[in-house]
Amino acid sequence: MAACNICEKPLTLELDDDDDSNLEPQLVPDDLEVICGCHYHWQCLFDQATELAISLKCPSCDADLATNTAGPSATNPFLQSAPGAAILSRYTNEGGVQENYDILPEITEEAYLKANPEARLARAFHVMCSEGDVGGIVELLSDAEQAEEDEPTMNPAQVIRYQDPLGDSKSGLHLAVEKGQEEVAWLLLWIASTLPSDAFPRPAVQAAEAMGIQRPSSLASEDIRALADNQGRTAEAIAAQMGGLWSAMLESGALHPGT
Ligand SMILES: [Zn+2]
């Protein structure tokens, strides 16, 4: 039976068991095999993410791990590797075996977060914008407000204006528009734009007030509508490409920077 090339322990993972009746620890497979044939625990290899994202070489045998996939891929300004690069693996875990599983996106994200730990909160915020989790956003921004001084974190104004270097420099507003999350879009405009309060639909105002969110008296930072992604597109430009759901909001000019 192969062992992990880093910690040399068997390729299993002990599950945390909340159930006290089960005294035997439950072992599940945790075997990440890369193309050179070396095996790792998922966490052991991901602990090497910083080096791996740059070298794209196997940490134990130094083989080149990057392959080029034929399919389309997002260009990644954070990573030096060519577009289309992948680190294909065979990953066996509790859920079964995944063949040709590309771990490069997750390695890249891990390397980025190791270098920029303060971005963790902002990346969680982006997931919420995509999923339409209005309550989660409000809670997260209020947590950011109360973060300890010595924690690596961002203040709410930075979180809300965060542009993802791994995701085409999109902002939360870009993602909300792209995913059709209208409630999130109004919330973000409420918090981080100069759009007059009377330009908001009644339900959006009521929701913001119910959650106790004030309009900013003045914007210390940039209006969120002015942020552009790597292709120079504002959230308004993305809404215009999508049409449909966004037609009314576009027509009212609510997404237009400066209204
Ligand atoms: Zn290991």
Ligand SMILES: [Zn+2]
């Ligand atoms: Zn190797």
